[in-house]
Amino acid sequence: MKSTLAKLSLKTLTATQRRQTRLLIVLFILSLVELKAFGVSNHAHAKTTFGFTLGREWVIIEKWMIDSRTGCFIFSSLAVLGSLVGLARVRVKKGPGLGIGLASFSLMMGFLCWAAAGKFIPITGMLQGSLLLAVPLVFGSMSGLLCERSGVINIAIEGQLLAGAFASGVVASLTHKTTWGLLVAPLAGALISTLLATFAIKFSVDQVILGFVLNVLVIGLTNFLYKKLLIPYQSTWNSGPSFSHIEIPIIGKIPIIGPIFFNQTVIVYLMYIIVATITFSLFRTKWGLRTRAIGEHPSAADSVGIDVNKLRFRNVVIAGLVSGLGGAYFTVGSVGTFGKEMTAGAGFIALAALIFGKWTPMGALSAALLFGFADDLQGTLSIIGVSIPSEFMLMVPYIATIIAVSGLVGRVRAPKADGIHYSRGESH
Amino acid sequence: MKKFLDRVLGTALLPALSFVMAFFISGFVIALSDSKVLKLIHSPGKFITTALSTVGNAYLALFQGSIYDPNLARGKGFLQGLYPLSETIVTATPLILTGLAVALAFQSGLFNIGAQGQFIFGAISASYVGFHFIMNPILHVFLGLLAGVVAAALWAGFVGLLKARTGAHEVIVTIMMNYIAGFFILWILKTTAFLRPHRIDPIAPEVNISARLPHLAGANFRLHAGILISLLAAYFVWWLLNRTTIGFRFRAVGANAAAAKTAGISVGAVTISTMALCGALAGLGGAVHVLGSEYALTADIAGSFGFDAITVALLGRAKPLGTVFAALLFGALRTGGRTMQSNTTTPLDIVLVIQALIVLFIAAPALVRFVFRIKNLKTQDAMTSKGWNG
Numbered sequence A: 001m002k003s004t005l006a007k008l009s010l011k012t013l014t015a016t017q018r019r020q021t022r023l024l025i026v027l028f029i030l031s032l033v034e035l036k037a038f039g040v041s042n043h044a045h046a047k048t049t050f051g052f053t054l055g056r057e058w059v060i061i062e063k064w065m066i067d068s069r070t071g072c073f074i075f076s077s078l079a080v081l082g083s084l085v086g087l088a089r090v091r092v093k094k095g096p097g098l099g100i101g102l103a104s105f106s107l108m109m110g111f112l113c114w115a116a117a118g119k120f121i122p123i124t125g126m127l128q129g130s131l132l133l134a135v136p137l138v139f140g141s142m143s144g145l146l147c148e149r150s151g152v153i154n155i156a157i158e159g160q161l162l163a164g165a166f167a168s169g170v171v172a173s174l175t176h177k178t179t180w181g182l183l184v185a186p187l188a189g190a191l192i193s194t195l196l197a198t199f200a201i202k203f204s205v206d207q208v209i210l211g212f213v214l215n216v217l218v219i220g221l222t223n224f225l226y227k228k229l230l231i232p233y234q235s236t237w238n239s240g241p242s243f244s245h246i247e248i249p250i251i252g253k254i255p256i257i258g259p260i261f262f263n264q265t266v267i268v269y270l271m272y273i274i275v276a277t278i279t280f281s282l283f284r285t286k287w288g289l290r291t292r293a294i295g296e297h298p299s300a301a302d303s304v305g306i307d308v309n310k311l312r313f314r315n316v317v318i319a320g321l322v323s324g325l326g327g328a329y330f331t332v333g334s335v336g337t338f339g340k341e342m343t344a345g346a347g348f349i350a351l352a353a354l355i356f357g358k359w360t361p362m363g364a365l366s367a368a369l370l371f372g373f374a375d376d377l378q379g380t381l382s383i384i385g386v387s388i389p390s391e392f393m394l395m396v397p398y399i400a401t402i403i404a405v406s407g408l409v410g411r412v413r414a415p416k417a418d419g420i421h422y423s424r425g426e427s428h
Numbered sequence B: 001m002k003k004f005l006d007r008v009l010g011t012a013l014l015p016a017l018s019f020v021m022a023f024f025i026s027g028f029v030i031a032l033s034d035s036k037v038l039k040l041i042h043s044p045g046k047f048i049t050t051a052l053s054t055v056g057n058a059y060l061a062l063f064q065g066s067i068y069d070p071n072l073a074r075g076k077g078f079l080q081g082l083y084p085l086s087e088t089i090v091t092a093t094p095l096i097l098t099g100l101a102v103a104l105a106f107q108s109g110l111f112n113i114g115a116q117g118q119f120i121f122g123a124i125s126a127s128y129v130g131f132h133f134i135m136n137p138i139l140h141v142f143l144g145l146l147a148g149v150v151a152a153a154l155w156a157g158f159v160g161l162l163k164a165r166t167g168a169h170e171v172i173v174t175i176m177m178n179y180i181a182g183f184f185i186l187w188i189l190k191t192t193a194f195l196r197p198h199r200i201d202p203i204a205p206e207v208n209i210s211a212r213l214p215h216l217a218g219a220n221f222r223l224h225a226g227i228l229i230s231l232l233a234a235y236f237v238w239w240l241l242n243r244t245t246i247g248f249r250f251r252a253v254g255a256n257a258a259a260a261k262t263a264g265i266s267v268g269a270v271t272i273s274t275m276a277l278c279g280a281l282a283g284l285g286g287a288v289h290v291l292g293s294e295y296a297l298t299a300d301i302a303g304s305f306g307f308d309a310i311t312v313a314l315l316g317r318a319k320p321l322g323t324v325f326a327a328l329l330f331g332a333l334r335t336g337g338r339t340m341q342s343n344t345t346t347p348l349d350i351v352l353v354i355q356a357l358i359v360l361f362i363a364a365p366a367l368v369r370f371v372f373r374i375k376n377l378k379t380q381d382a383m384t385s386k387g388w389n390g
Helices: A002-010 A015-040 A068-091 A097-115 A123-149 A157-175 A178-202 A207-230 A257-261 A266-284 A286-296 A298-303 A308-328 A331-335 A346-356 A361-384 A390-405 B002-032 B035-039 B044-066 B083-107 B115-132 B137-166 B170-188 B226-243 B245-255 B257-262 B267-294 B305-315 B320-344 B350-363 B365-372
Strands: A047-051 A063-067 A120-122
Touching: A015 A068, A015 A097, A047 A068, A047 A097, A047 A123, A063 A068, A068 A097, A120 A123, A120 A361, A123 A157, A123 A257, A123 A266, A123 A286, A123 A308, A123 A346, A123 A361, A157 A178, A157 A207, A157 A308, A157 A331, A157 A346, A178 A207, A178 A308, A178 A331, A207 B305, A207 B350, A266 A286, A266 A308, A266 A331, A266 A361, A286 A298, A286 A308, A298 A308, A308 A331, A346 A361, A346 A390, A346 B170, A361 A390, A390 B170, B002 B035, B002 B044, B002 B350, B002 B365, B035 B044, B044 B083, B044 B320, B083 B115, B083 B226, B083 B245, B083 B267, B083 B305, B083 B320, B115 B137, B115 B170, B115 B267, B115 B305, B137 B170, B137 B267, B226 B245, B226 B267, B226 B320, B245 B257, B245 B267, B257 B267, B267 B305, B305 B320, B305 B350, B320 B350, B350 B365
Parallel strands: A047 A120
Antiparallel strands: A047 A063
16 A cells, blocks of 8 residues: 555656655565564563673663563564655655664664574674774775776775785784784785786776786785795794774763774774775865766866876775775784685675765765674674574675665666776777 | 688787796796795805796696696506596586686676576585486486576576666676575575485585486596586587577677667677576586586585686687687696695695786787787787676
8 A cells, every 4th residue: 555655656756766765665564574573473572682881981871671572563663653754754855864764773673672582782892893894895995986986997806905914914923013014005905906007007908807817816826825834934924913902082982982983993093084085085176076087087087188097097006005904904903814815705895885885985885884784793693593594694795785786776877987998089 | 721820829829928927927926935945045046946946846746737647657557647637627627617607698798707606506406406316317417407507597597687677787796696605505505405414514415326427437537428518518609609690699799789789689688698598507517516526515516616717718718619728728727736736835826826817918918919029919809898887
């Protein structure tokens, strides 16, 4: 009934509103299912406990206990309400953001009430873990953003992260200094980027193929050196130190927010700076305007005197610096030592986050955080022992990306000249 | 005759030179990472000779492990010495099929990174049919292969459908679907249907004797009938592309989708059928691998067959015959690499470096031309995928 109503009115709505309506209807149906399955038909009487503290921050609430069934009932009702409010807002041509937000949040909470019945869920710890898992994804997607906004496809993010991780791990181990590891990582990423830029721009090699091959090259090289040097001479080559957490005074003590955002390693703080800088520069500076111009319409940019290929080359190298730095997260940023293929596909999820976020810095950041959360949720749920197989939870980011690129949550459009080699005089 | 020779030389020259450059650079990597060599850095003469012998020994082991090993032949005859070659063919067999799955997609202008996932679904289905039933051997083998083909064709056809209906780029979708397939096989191996009785580790029961592909060279060699299937598949792809209307449509869309559309070819239908066919080929690879040499499904059944397939197709210039040769070459590198790793402390992974460098140089003929100072090096139609908006 609701969907037919929505369909009737679809014609008068814009594309964005139609999309929001579809999304809200999906949320509405999910909420009803959750209400019925976990709320009404759930007869287990166990309490779900949410924990909010990690130890050093000021405490307002330490933990919160709720009857599992009651919690499911309340939250899924809220989700129903949220989606209805959203639908109503769309009908009167207003933004449904609040409704979508309330519905998604309540759906999640209702699910957690059900999944962790009789168990303990450390909310703050989970969010802190999500941010950490998102760090390499954020660096990687920012690297992809810099390349692709300039019109060069970067599939080699994985390779750049891995090169950064390897270089920082080895150098930190040889010098016993985390700082040196942190300084070398961007250079390693930039080296891969320079190869990417040289072959893509100078030799006009197909960029998707090129990125793929560079990944194989880096995986091969790091695996080779790992077995040849890092395993046999572990004490010299692979026993680097790692950064410890730095708590920022005062704001680090704010409950929930403090431990999540402001009690992290220096790499996470660098991530904040880099994301802010890229967002500002891309939309507020001459460089950003030029970068977007060569990514969308290089010949127009050329006609006003921008050296397209030079700027592309420079941006691709900068992108390598960013993802290389992200690679340092894996070694000096967390465990210290390097492991074989330790990036484990983070570069590809970063690429997915970039696309999911529609090639915008804020979108990519949000997508990366979402993927980080999905990953951490999977870990938490498998620790507390939930009946959903962890493999299916692990599939979530990948399925979400397929849904995203299929246009179900809105059309995603890459920069127009992305992946197309530019040479003056050729018409595109 | 002279023309023919020119043509062969012309097409083989670029791969051959890329091959030489790749081995040259990898030689440096092998030598400069060796602790014995590094210790001699202060006596240049010894340094160079040790470096050369280190690299020489590694490459010799690579050859002995992949083509002919005189130590195996000693006392047992020449044929036994060819055991490494038979292993090379066993490794190349699924690689030919996955390579074809990528090559065929290239011909239609699609970049199929999903051979890995397609291979996994082929292997899962063939394994299930193989261990779950007992029947007439010919029928059983046929059904096992068919199951692999159908499952993977559906899996890959979905990518084509998404691309045709929504424009979702196949590169992104196939990368994501590889991960999904990877998690799926981890999960399915834990289910009761696939768990081997009395075992707790993720390994499926061995396929029944009736489902196994026959051996071709006796029980001492693992060489099995899968290679014949692979070669037939390569011939089929060649025939399809060059002798049929469907193949013409594929190539027309690959060359210029807009023009093909104007000419009345349904681009969507071509995309869907190409992807389904590619899936069928990669799935056949998975099925042949399980029924021919592995027999039992494990989480790592696909190894890197799906990823190597991309380098194989690139090296083979997306042509069926080229793909067969490229798969044999990479099969040899893989097989020899294992011997090299155990005999000379040179890790197998240098093979990945060699593969990547070969493909990189082939993709950049201008560089090879520059290095070898060759003016008219023949370069074929550059292989391209289409950007995110293509």
